[in-house]
Amino acid sequence: MTSYYQQVYDLVRSIPEGKVVTYGQIAKLIDRPRYARQVGYALAALPAGHDVPWHRVVNARGEISRRAVSDYEDYQQILLEDEGVEFELNGRIDLKSYQWVPDANH
DNA sequence: ATGGAGGCGCACA
DNA sequence: CTGTGCGCCTCCA
Secondary structure (H helix, E strand, C coil): CCHHHHHHHHHHHCCCCCCEEEHHHHHHHCCCCCCHHHHHHHHHCCCCCCCCCHHHEECCCCECCCCCCCHHHHHHHHHHHHCCCCECCCCEECHHHHECCCCCCC
């Protein structure tokens, strides 16, 4: 079976441009509460040539998390800004405005 | 099987 | 709002 990894990827792929979601949110959406960490793990294990917009995934505070390869932290911010996501001076995103809420359907 | 580590979250202070 | 501590579950050596 393809574990939850596939579910995470499918979900992340459905995130609309200019929007972001948190790890914990993804965990709940794939019916796996408390899997926030594993979501991060899944994204860290993304295979080459994938089509998953991992940059739209941030932590609960709306900031880009530290990761193994720090180079990608800046890259992630650039990608988001390129989609219209605004970052505050402290490097955070205003989740009220940019967090994607699947349910809302709005 | 065991221990350490990992792109986090939540409760508290 | 920020920093700290502990819990969650899986992966890897």
